Structure formats: structure tokens, C-alpha cells
Amino acid sequence: MDFSFPKEYQLFRRMVREFCESEVKPLAKVIDREHRVPHETIRKAAKLGLMGVPFPQKYGGMGGGEIGYCILMEELGRVCTSTTTVIGAHTGIGAMAIYLDGTEEQKQKYLVPLAQGTAIGAFGLTEAQAGSDAAAIKTTAVRDGNHYVLNGTKIFITNGDIADIITIMAVTDPSLGAYGGITAFIVETDTPGFSIGSLENKMGIRGSSTAECVLQDVRVPKENVLGQFGAGFLTFMKALDVGRASLGAGCLGGAEAALEASIQWARAREQFGVPIATKQAVHFMIADMAAEIEALRALVYRTAWLIDTGQPHILEASACKLFGSEVAHRCINRALQIHGALGYSRDYWIELGWRDQRITEIYEGTNEIQRIVIAANLFRPYGMRIPT
């Protein structure tokens, strides 16, 4: 057992923290207010290799693995959940699907520019009646010579409108259902027929765009089938698993920032003639925050280690997302309470953190779905399949 980070990760964290403090944090409130994606941050991050942290260097990545990627997400999560979301959707699920299941040619053609950050990636699964229930997707792909023709509408697609490359799930054989009937396609967004419908007006993560993507007779060459034909469900489940671990890391960062702000404010704010840091009500809130944060940190990095060493990790990754988002929620909610009226004010960042954090309990599979995934993994050894 050795819980220390190797030195390259320590140096990487220091670099990322400096980058986040000077480049990302000052923009957090700005992009929320202006409701826009921080393109300038993405460009700077790309120059430092931060758009492809987990991927090997031979594919243009940084070679940091899941551990490195979790460090990035944690540090970003401390300062701006919008930026975490933009980079997370790009790396953690968009590019990750191609890395996990792409052919060598697909990786050279698509993963390299994604990892270098010269192209932006996204992940197209959710539809109006198919979010948590991925098998209910309606988008279709029909073979036509050397191409597939895609038709359908995807909603809630993070980065949808800024992406160059989107992994799209479509039904290729309705009779086969989720296993066998769904195929993943790599779609270049400048293909004719691909367009953006509405952009969502959200409570938080307003610095990341959430788009409706409309596919109307989009012709995709057959070389762009990602993974095995008909096995799209497995492709995106694998990508989502990895994505969930790093999502927990982002939550870890958010929770840490909430704790640190609470400590500082409790020292500064006086009521009844003494700093509120002397009140047990405050002690209990920050002590609970600290305990949950330590538990989450252990969970996140152990899961990252499982992924990097090629061990089974589905349950743990779901736990990262489930526990992480709920810890982050409790921490920022307590921080808001400790800050009182200041916490409720848009002059300070706590309310932004509170709004931003709320999505982590929902996206990439709601927490209810995570509980089902975890329970299914616990019952499976006994030969029991849980009906959803």
C-alpha cells in the first residue's frame, strides 16, 4: 500500500493548480454571467496538453492516465464547474469512446486532434425519451452503399454546438434491442445534414453549452463505425464508466473549495462578538465536510488506479459519481449556509458553485441510475438480473 502520488503527478498538480488559479478561476463568474463557453481557456489548455490528459503520447495525449486526468478534473472542479464540464465531456466521454474502441486508423484520424485539443469532442447519447434508458433511442442509421445515413435528434449534448467530432449512438437493428441493435458512429459535425437546434438555458454550468443536435440524412462513411457493429451500447457504457470516475474527481475539487471558503469565512465573520468559527454548529458542518472529502478522495484515486491498471471498475466508478456528487452537494450547501446571506448573493462565488454543482447529481446518468448500476453489480454474482 502506498498512497503517495508519484512525483510527476505532484508536479502536474502544481502546474494545473497554477493554471486554474490564474487562467480559469478569474473567468468562472464571467462565463456564467455571459452564458458562453470559455474558448480562450480551451486554447490555453490545449497548448499544455490538458485536452488529452489520459491518452498515450503516441495519440497526441499527455500520457497521464486516469490518475492524471482525475487530478486535472479535481483542480478544475475547485475553480469552475463549467470549464470542468467542457473539458470533461470532450476528454472523458467524447474522445474516450474513440480511445477505448477505435481502430488504429480512427485513433490517428480523430483521437490525435482531439487529444491535442485542435478538435473538440462530444458524446451523443441522450434523446427526449432516452436518457437513463439508453436502449430507447430513436435515432436510426441505415446502410446505403459505403455509407450509413443517420436520422434523429439528440438533446442535452454537452459541447454539441462547439464540437468538431461527435460520437453518436444510433439504432441499426430495432429488432435486436440494446445489445446488438445499437451502433456507435464517429460523426464529423461539418457533415451536411448535421445541425444544432436550440441551446438550453440552464440553472448552472452556464459556461458550458448544452445543445440539441439534429441529424437529417447525415451520411457517415462505414469506416466510422466505432467498435463492433451492433455493440454501441457496450462502447458507450465503457466510456461512461471511465467518465464517472473523473466526474467524482471534479466533485472532489468542488467540495474542497467549499470547505476552504467556509474555513476562511468562519474565521472572518463575527456574530455575538466572536468569530462564527467558535460555534459548534459551524464545527460540525466543516468536520462533516472534511470527513466526506477524505473518503471521496480515497474512492476517486483508488478507482483511477483500478482503471489505469486494467482492473474491473464499474461499481467503483458509479460510486465515484454517486457519492462524489452528493458529497459535493452537501459541502457546497453547507458552505452556503455558513456564508449566510453572502452565500445567497451573486456578488460571491458560493451561489455559483451551488447552482453549478447541482447538475453533477443528474448528468452522465442520474444518481438514481448509479444506484441501480451498483445494485445490479452486487446481485449479478448470484445470477440475478435486476429489472430496470
Add this chain to the structure above:
Amino acid sequence: MRMVIPIKQILDPAGITVRRDKERIFINREEYIIDPGSKAALEAALRLKEERDQAETIAISLGPARTDDALREALAMGCDAAYLLSDPAFEEADLSVATLILAAAVRKLGGADLILVGRQSGDTGAGQIGPRLAEALGYAQVTDVYALAVENGAARTTRRWGKGYATVQVQLPAVVTVAPEAFPPRYPHGARIMNAYREWNVPVWGCADLNLEPSSLTPLLTFRGESFPPPLEPERFRGNPTTVAQEVITALTLHKLINPGGGSHGL
């Protein structure tokens, strides 16, 4: 063109609390960083390297084994090679001994066209290693440089001169000390950070490698202890706002906390 950058590793000042009243320094977090001046020197060197085809940048540092981390960070920033100068005989080194060792390392590297160091370090802040090194190697020197270009075997530098600037040109080889505010350092590329530890090496040179006799490394200065300035007493200003504002400005200026005359020279 060969550039050598002697860098220094210091205790991160953000992790230290100085309690004047207790006459103690509290180390809350023992973390070492590259001195900001050294980082600026690295940045200046890397910019020069990027401008030309044939250039190499070599970082060297004198210090205990942990200094390896500073050199790997220099590699991550973009240096081509890095050497750690470490030997039990170096442990007591003062400025004069450090100069000897660094000069020996430069000679072992086959000399340098340009040596870049920070104007002064963030801990001891003597600002002497540049000038001393130039003296020891017989190189030209320019200090406190804000802009730097190398052409036709000469360094064109812009340095502070009173309240203005002067352009100073020197023939290479030369030692240039740089003003940190003029060379904000780059972030290292993530992939280079990984490679700095996984792929690349930082050789260690001791007395034998540098042809130095331990007996020649006797420091001229010895450390006898530390003393603290008295704790600052709070000062209260009363009166009408205009007068008070003026008094506060004067007080802050006297304590060198602000410089209302303009410029940040020396800060």
C-alpha cells in the same frame, strides 16, 4: 548557442508563517519550488532557444537530493538537459563556494555562450551569484535585464537605468541576470512533465566529476543563528480623511509596501 541556467530551489514562501513576536518561522507546509528568479531565467533562455534552430538549454542546480525535482521541472518547461550538483562536501556551501562549484560545472559542460540567472533569489536575496559567476569565468555581465536578444555573437539587453532604461550590448560569453517581472514563466506542457520523471535523467555531479578538492570548499561565512526584527506595532491614524489618507500613504511608503513614485524596481 549553449545556454546554461543555474537555478535555485527554495522553500515555498506560501507555506511559511513568520512570527516576529515569537521569533520563529513556522513551516506549515514543507514544499520546495524553483525560485521565481530562476524560473524567469529559464523562461528567458527558452524564449531565445525558440527563436533559433541551433540552441541548447542546460539547467544546473546546486543542492541536496530533493533539488532533483527543480531540475526535472526545468526539463518539463523545455530545457534539453539538467545536472544536479550534489555532494556531501557541498552541504556547507556559501556564496563563494557555490560560485566555485557552479563555475566548475560550466567548465565541465565545455563553457557557455550565455549564462542566465535570476536577479536575486526569493529566500536569501543576495543577488550575487550572477556577478560572481561572471567574475569566476571571466565572462561579461549585465544585471537586472528586462529585454534580451542575441545577434552576431553579442547580447543586446535592456536594463533599468535610474528611472528609465538603458540598452547595453555585450560580447558573448556573458552572464545575464534577469528581472522576474519581465519574464513571466510558461507552464510546462503536461506530456513533458510525465516524461521528465519517466523518460529523462538528471545526472548527479559531485566533487570527483567536477575535479574539485573538498578542502578547497571551505566557506568564508558561517551561519551563527538568526535574528528577527521587532514585531510591528499597529499604528492608528485619526483626523480628517484627506490628511489621514496622506499619512497612510507616507507610512506605507516608508515601510516600502507601496511605491507611489511609480515603477516596481526592486520589488
Add this chain to the structure above:
Amino acid sequence: MDFRLSEDQLMFKKMFADFCTNEVRPRGEQIDQTEQPPVDLLQKAVDQGFWAALVPEEMDGAGLDTYTYMLMLEELARADLSTALILSVHNSLVVKPLLDHGTDDQKDRYLEALAFGQMLGAFALTEPAAGSDGGALQTTAMPDGEDYLLKGTKIWVSNGELAGLFLVFARAPEGITAFLVERDTPGLKVGYREKTLGLRGVPCNTLYFDLARVPQANRLGREGHGLKIAQQALDLSRLGIAAIALGGSERALEEAVKFSIEHIQFGTPIAQKQAIYDYIADAKAQIEALRCLITYAAWLADSQQNFGQYASIAKLFGSRTAYQVTHKMLQVHGGYGYMKEYAIERYYRDCRALEIIEGTSQIQQFLIARDVYQAEGLKIRP
């Protein structure tokens, strides 16, 4: 024991519900997005007696008892939380203290304007250094001939820039004292409006008093009795916050039930999923418990008993319920709940304020515990 509503109460409830459903509810989204108080809507509410809820019938008010007043706030909150809070502040924190402590002259001068829509009331207690700690007020009221000169800063004054009359608390020679201060008093400046997470239709301002001259005739109650007046007003107002929390929770539940019936996943409405209907059941249970609590506290108030402790209990429990219920009901909506086109998004932000305003939950906990220990003869300190 009789939990049925009287005929009067039923009539009022229906009247409130009609107005709130038809007039207020359709405006909620716009009020939040534009961050503008619904001035025209508030004017319309005058005719329905919303501004004169607590004014006795013989003075042409609605003459509501406490329980019916809670029904009014609940219905308002079901329609829009900002509107509910504006009227709660006006009625509980300005009109009621004036009725209870005002001189005939003061009532003659202000009651009609307050009751019939010419003047909205606001309550100015909180200061930068004194939020939950009312005793630490620094605003002063210096006697000057027939007047007082008020000096100091008040923050987080709800209704601030909309108000015509402020109930201000300041330190006079004999102690903290309440004053009725008109909007156009020289020396009073309504300043910075807070930008808030929710309740965006409630203007919340900083007030600056720079030697604002207030005649002695505008002192409410005796010098030094300010905190007692504030405490009494806050008791009613805190119960009102609980009613607002109830209305907010009910609306959240209503939205989630509707959504869970319409939204299909895995081939069935998500309402069929245990995870979802468990959330709904918990919300319903919390809501009904809260309703009983408010009913009981209102009965105490209407039968002239001390209800202060129950106001605190209802506020603590109610605001926590509203937060937990909106959180879970948003969860029922999944990704849709995070989008501004769904009312739950707004209710979640709005309801979060209830755990902070008019005494944080931590302060309510202290007040409740203080009363518990007081009964045992032990004095605890905040």
C-alpha cells in the same frame, strides 16, 4: 380538536387560490428572468385584500386570523415565491407592528396607505455587523429637538427600493428603538440592490441613513422597546416563512408528480419506479407534517397564546422541508429539472433562501433550544 376550515376560511382560501392561479402563477418565470418585482400584479392584489390581510374589518381590511393569513401566504408561494415574500414582509413586518404598537395618529397617517396600495412596507433591521445578532446594531438615533437623527447602514432590506415606509431599528439613548421612516425622508438613501441566487423578484437593498431626520411622532412604541417589537413581528413573519415553505414544497411536489407521469423511461412513466415514488411519498409526508405544525402554531397565535417557539420550530422545519423537497423533486425531473423552462429550477433556488432569511436555521435552533432549557432553569447563550 377540529381541523376543518370555517366557511370564511374556505371562502378566503378559494379566493386566494383563484387569484394566485390565474394572475400570479403565469408570471413566475418572467419575474425570475427579468428580476423585476411584479408591480402591476401587486397593485391588482390590493383589491383582493392582500395588502390589508391583517387590518381589521372595521378599518376596511380583510381582518384575517393568523391561520387564514398563512393560507394566503401558502397560496401565494404555490404561485410565486417572490410575490409571496414581498407581501409577507409588508403584512407581517410592517402592517402588524403598526397595528400592535402604533399610536392613533400613526395609524391615521399610514394605515390606509399601507392597506390600499399606496405604500409598501419594508423592515430594516440587519446591518453589516449584525445579522442574526440583533443586539449588535450600530445604527444610531440621536435626539435633536423634536426629532431624531438616524445614522447608519442597513443591508438586505427586502422590498427596499419598492417600499414607501420603512420600519427601522436604531440605537437611541434608552436602547434600541423602532421608527417609521418615510421613503422621501432627507438623509435616507436607498442604495445597492443585491443580486441573489433566487427570489429575484424581491428587491433587496442597502439603506444609508445620513442624519436622516425622523420626528418623534414617528417613533413606534417606547424608546428601548425596539427589540421587543422586532421580536414580535419576527415571530409572525417566521411562521409566515413556514407557510411560504409549505406552498413552495407543494408546488414542487405538484410539478414533479406531473412530470413523472408524463416522462417515459424504460417503457413506463417514471412514476412507476420505486425510486421516484419513494421520493414523492417522502415529500408528501414532510409537507403534511409541516401543514400540521403551521396549523398548530397558528391556532396558538389565534387563541392569544405565546407561539414564538412554534414559529421558530415551523420556520426551521419548514425551510428545511422546502429545501429537501425541492432538491428531490428536481431530481425527479432529471436533466429537465436543471433547465430554466421548468418551474422546479426556480423553486429550488427560491426555496434555498428560506433557510437563511429572517434568522438562519442555526439561529432558530438556538432559539428553540433556549426555550427548552429555560423550562429547566438553564440559560444558554448563542
